[in-house]
Amino acid sequence: MIRIGIPRALLYYQYYPMWQTFFEELGAKVVVSPKTTQAMLSAGSSRVVADTCLPVKVFLGHVLALVDKCDYVFIPAVRSLKNDIYNCSKFLGLPDMTRAVIPECPDILDVDIDVNQGMSKINRAIYRLGGKLTRNPFRVRRARIAAEEADKNYLSLMVSGGLTPPEAILNLTGLKNSPEVISPMPVQKPVTGAVSPMSVQKNGITIALIGHPYLVYDEYITHRLIHRLQQAGCRVLTPEMLTSQELETAVNKLAGRAYWTYEEEVVGAGGHYLNSDVDGIIGVMTFGCGPDSLMMDMVSRQATRLQAASFMSLTLEEHTAEAGLVTRLEAFTDMVYRRKRSRQAICV
Amino acid sequence: MRLGIPHTGNLYIPFRAMFERLDIDYVIPPVNSQRALSLGVRHSPEGLCLPFKLILGNLIEATEAGADTLLMVGGNGICRLGYYARTQEQILRDMGYNIEMVTLGVSNHKLFGLLKLIKQLANNAPWLKIISAFRFGLAKMNALDRIERRVQKVRAVETSKGTANRILSKAVEAIDRTDDYRMLKKIEADYTDQLNRVSTDDEAHPLVVGIIGEFYVVLEPFSNFDIESELGKLGVEVRRTTFISEWTKFSLFLNPLGINEKDRLHKAALPYLKRDIGGEGWESVGEKVLHAGKYDGLIHLAPFTCLPEIVAQNIMPHTREKIPVLTILCDEQATKTGMMTRLEAFVDMLERKRRVKKISLQAVN
Numbered sequence: 001m002i003r004i005g006i007p008r009a010l011l012y013y014q015y016y017p018m019w020q021t022f023f024e025e026l027g028a029k030v031v032v033s034p035k036t037t038q039a040m041l042s043a044g045s046s047r048v049v050a051d052t053c054l055p056v057k058v059f060l061g062h063v064l065a066l067v068d069k070c071d072y073v074f075i076p077a078v079r080s081l082k083n084d085i086y087n088c089s090k091f092l093g094l095p096d097m098t099r100a101v102i103p104e105c106p107d108i109l110d111v112d113i114d115v116n117q118g119m120s121k122i123n124r125a126i127y128r129l130g131g132k133l134t135r136n137p138f139r140v141r142r143a144r145i146a147a148e149e150a151d152k153n154y155l156s157l158m159v160s161g162g163l164t165p166p167e168a169i170l171n172l173t174g175l176k177n178s179p180e181v182i183s184p185m186p187v188q189k190p191v192t193g194a195v196s197p198m199s200v201q202k203n204g205i206t207i208a209l210i211g212h213p214y215l216v217y218d219e220y221i222t223h224r225l226i227h228r229l230q231q232a233g234c235r236v237l238t239p240e241m242l243t244s245q246e247l248e249t250a251v252n253k254l255a256g257r258a259y260w261t262y263e264e265e266v267v268g269a270g271g272h273y274l275n276s277d278v279d280g281i282i283g284v285m286t287f288g289c290g291p292d293s294l295m296m297d298m299v300s301r302q303a304t305r306l307q308a309a310s311f312m313s314l315t316l317e318e319h320t321a322e323a324g325l326v327t328r329l330e331a332f333t334d335m336v337y338r339r340k341r342s343r344q345a346i347c348v
Numbered sequence: 349m350r351l352g353i354p355h356t357g358n359l360y361i362p363f364r365a366m367f368e369r370l371d372i373d374y375v376i377p378p379v380n381s382q383r384a385l386s387l388g389v390r391h392s393p394e395g396l397c398l399p400f401k402l403i404l405g406n407l408i409e410a411t412e413a414g415a416d417t418l419l420m421v422g423g424n425g426i427c428r429l430g431y432y433a434r435t436q437e438q439i440l441r442d443m444g445y446n447i448e449m450v451t452l453g454v455s456n457h458k459l460f461g462l463l464k465l466i467k468q469l470a471n472n473a474p475w476l477k478i479i480s481a482f483r484f485g486l487a488k489m490n491a492l493d494r495i496e497r498r499v500q501k502v503r504a505v506e507t508s509k510g511t512a513n514r515i516l517s518k519a520v521e522a523i524d525r526t527d528d529y530r531m532l533k534k535i536e537a538d539y540t541d542q543l544n545r546v547s548t549d550d551e552a553h554p555l556v557v558g559i560i561g562e563f564y565v566v567l568e569p570f571s572n573f574d575i576e577s578e579l580g581k582l583g584v585e586v587r588r589t590t591f592i593s594e595w596t597k598f599s600l601f602l603n604p605l606g607i608n609e610k611d612r613l614h615k616a617a618l619p620y621l622k623r624d625i626g627g628e629g630w631e632s633v634g635e636k637v638l639h640a641g642k643y644d645g646l647i648h649l650a651p652f653t654c655l656p657e658i659v660a661q662n663i664m665p666h667t668r669e670k671i672p673v674l675t676i677l678c679d680e681q682a683t684k685t686g687m688m689t690r691l692e693a694f695v696d697m698l699e700r701k702r703r704v705k706k707i708s709l710q711a712v713n
Contacts (some may be wrong), residue, residue, distance in 0.1 A: 010697060048658075048660060048662050049658060049661050049675075051652060051677070052658050053653075053655065053658075054664065077623060077625075084424045084624075085424070086424065087631065088655065089625045089626040089655040089656045089659060090429065090655055092623055092624070092625040092626065093621065093625040093629065093655075093656070093659035093663075094376060095622070096620060096621045096659075096663060097623055097659050097662050097663055100620060100663040100665075100666040101662055101663075101666070104667075110622075112623065113512065123395075156563060176416045238460075259424070259430055259431050262430075270679060285395075287395065288395055288652075289395055289651040290395055290396050290397060290400075290653055290654075290655070291428050291431070292430050293393040293394060293395035293396050293431075294396065294428065294435050295392060296393070296437065297393040297435060298438070301438060301442060313434065315394075315395075339513065345522065
């Protein structure tokens with residue numbers, strides 16, 4: 001049976017159920033890399049120049065973890081999903097860069113996805129991709145339909161069910177054959193670092209996290225940010241819990257016409273949550289990301305104008321020590337809690 | 349309306365020529381300086397590249413000098429540059445300046461878009477006048493670039509270092525001042541002649557180094573510490589494919605006709621990079637492949653955090669075609685000393701390589 005490796009990084013969080021369904025329907029076995037670890041990040045970093053952005057280093061670490069475990073690695077080059085709205089360069093250069101810096105990598109399946117070139121080109125690309133596994137084009141068509149169905153379920157689990165991508169993936173794949181994970185899941189160690197005493201119980205604060213899913217849901221990069229916030233008693237909202245309609249409206253309102261494919265996760269979610277009744281917004285980005293700097297700047301200016309929710313931008317990079325992150329989180333949640341309490345006191 | 353424009357190399361000269369002929373009220377900010385950089389850095393979001401910060405500095409200085417409408421490039425599908433105009437507008441407005449931002453699209457409808465924009469700014473002047481002004485601006489641009497190409501060659505072999513640069517600054521000033529075609533031709537001929545008469549060392553065999561990389565930092569000497577002059581001082585002949593006149597010729601005229609000068613570069617890069625990744629990433633890899641074996645070395649210029657160039661930088665060492673490449677990152681924290689140290693070491697290495705190759709060839713014969 002052919003094994004297709006999918007790195008648990010970058011587009012995994014958005015499209016995994018779709019891809020898994022597609023490949024399994026065509027009779028392949030899907031192999032996913034384990035959750036990010038220090039060793040994987042170091043291995044990935046060692047292959048590229050220092051100023052490559054962190055998500056790419058993590059991605060390469062995941063590819064390295066798949067090296068002897070599969071026959072092909074699936075790395076699509078997603079250029080554009082809507083007319084005139086393009087994706088960050090790293091997605092476009094990913095297959096070729098991986099090939100160059102990881103020569104021992106198994107064959108890379110790279111598909112070009114660019115709606116500006118017309119749907120027929122994308123269709124041909126998908127059939128070519130399926131053709132690697134089966135000669136029957138009808139089977140490819142069926143697999144594609146099943147994959148699109150899986151994607152719809154995935155999105156609805158997150159939007160209506162309020163699940164985060166990892167939870168939704170677990171939910172969905174629990175129904176079918178679960179993806180083979182290379183090594184056993186690391187034991188969940190208890191969250192270290194003091195937790196502010198006043199927020200041990202549910203404190204009624206809602207914090208929205210905005211940022212790309214490959215950052216927000218990677219527990220290693222963010223030092224288990226979502227878990228920490230939940231432990232501190234906050235309710236956490238993320239961009240995946242919004243419909244694409246809401247996100248698009250918010251982007252158009254805040255920034256005018258969208259420019260980047262993944263602008264919705266930052267500007268769209270930020271704009272939407274600023275106008276809802278969340279108490280605080282945390283923007284998660286990595287050092288050196290120009291688009292994120294621009295987008296966070298836009299959201300932060302709007303937050304200043306509206307004076308509604310508190311906004312904090314969290315810049316992560318590979319040297320982020322936990323203590324620094326914990327301190328900032330505590331200070332932020334304290335501030336948000338105090339602000340809310342004093343507002344409620346005034347209202348009463 | 350008073351129009352302000354940012355700086356990219358000598359671009360202000362053709363623009364000034366057009367504005368003068370069309371009676372557009374304009375202000376050109378001071379050339380890039382430490383002040384422009386500090387202003388830009390202070391008001392920019394942190395993770396942005398040097399071009400953004402310098403351009404923001406220019407726009408702030410233009411606004412201080414009285415501009416109320418600012419011209420900036422934009423477009424879709426080019427690198428993050430397309431997002432700059434709207435962010436800079438917000439920054440300037442939040443600073444309290446009541447300005448209008450006018451965006452020149454560089455990705456679609458380029459020539460027509462540019463002419464339409466100029467017509468709008470020129471209070472709907474007649475088309476004939478606009479085209480004539482545009483042609484004059486273009487003529488100045490072409491003259492400037494032709495002189496600069498000559499200077500690149502002379503700088504490497506002149507006996508009295510700095511002569512070519514002095515002639516260049518006088519030529520630039522003279523071209524900027526003139527408002528007449530015939531005068532322009534005469535000035536160009538005059539200064540080219542002066543350059544040809546500069547005394548040069550006939551025994552010199554200068555190393556040939558190509559400059560590749562991101563568009564802005566290649567063209568703007570302030571951002572790259574005037575690297576071409578420094579290489580000239582070290583006796584190196586610089587070759588460059590990126591010139592604004594080249595970009596204009598292809599982007600505005602020949603590309604719409606289907607002639608793409610970059611096809612050659614893209615084809616060369618295909619085994620290593622199969623698709624366009626934005627910015628000049630694809631071109632950088634292609635230039636390495638094409639010039640390996642022809643030039644002695646390449647200098648790859650990129651702003652810090654420029655992702656297309658980072659991808660190119662990661663792919664370049666793995667090509668079969670070998671040529672020494674030095675990547676220099678341009679950033680507000682960089683110092684000239686740091687760059688010079690690297691440059692001198694690089695040139696030393698290239699000279700040594702050439703000597704060793706010559707000796708081994710002689711031994712074979």
